[in-house]
Amino acid sequence: QQPVQSPQAVILREGEDAVINCSSSKALYSVHWYRQKHGEAPVFLMILLKGGEQKGHEKISASFNEKKQQSSLYLTASQLSYSGTYFCGTIDTGTASKLTFGTGTRLQVTL
């Protein structure tokens, strides 16, 4: 069963912030975040491991709440280049190697 992402789509003005959520019904080992531009391959953003960690990369950061089986991706002071579809991928404790992707959140940043 694939993780559920919310919102499905969001439109931002440049400089605004956004939060994308990813929720699973299974106990998770790790959560992966990717960004995909239209017609291109997904690009890796970050991995979060169980243990409730947070990670950051410039103005994009994420958290992982192991108990709630949820992860959130935070985009601050958004830039036009942040536009794309964001996918979370989860690896549950039962499968160890299989990454299951959510259906994605389409983010559009405008001037």
Next chain:
Amino acid sequence: DGGITQSPKYLFRKEGQNVTLSCEQNLNHDAMYWYRQDPGQGLRLIYYSQIVNDFQKGDIAEGYSVSREKKESFPLTVTSAQKNPTAFYLCASSIRGGPTYEQYFGPGTRLTVT
């Protein structure tokens, strides 16, 4: 330059024909993966391989076959048994299989079957 190559970028086939999609990596990665992406959808795992001469079915393996005879190559065959083969196919690799390794994706092959 290290990376993953997929060829061709666009592929057109008639219904009833088998077609093989190429995936090659020179990253020296042990694990390789095939995903399918339909419009507005996420990626769904078809097959994956953690080591040469071994592979496992993913969530939607029916109608597909793979081989892993060399570390750097993981071709995917879409057979005539696949009911809806038209899709964007993405190949990926990681240093090893497992929950802590990021996956690197190739540019994809867009397959259209009519």
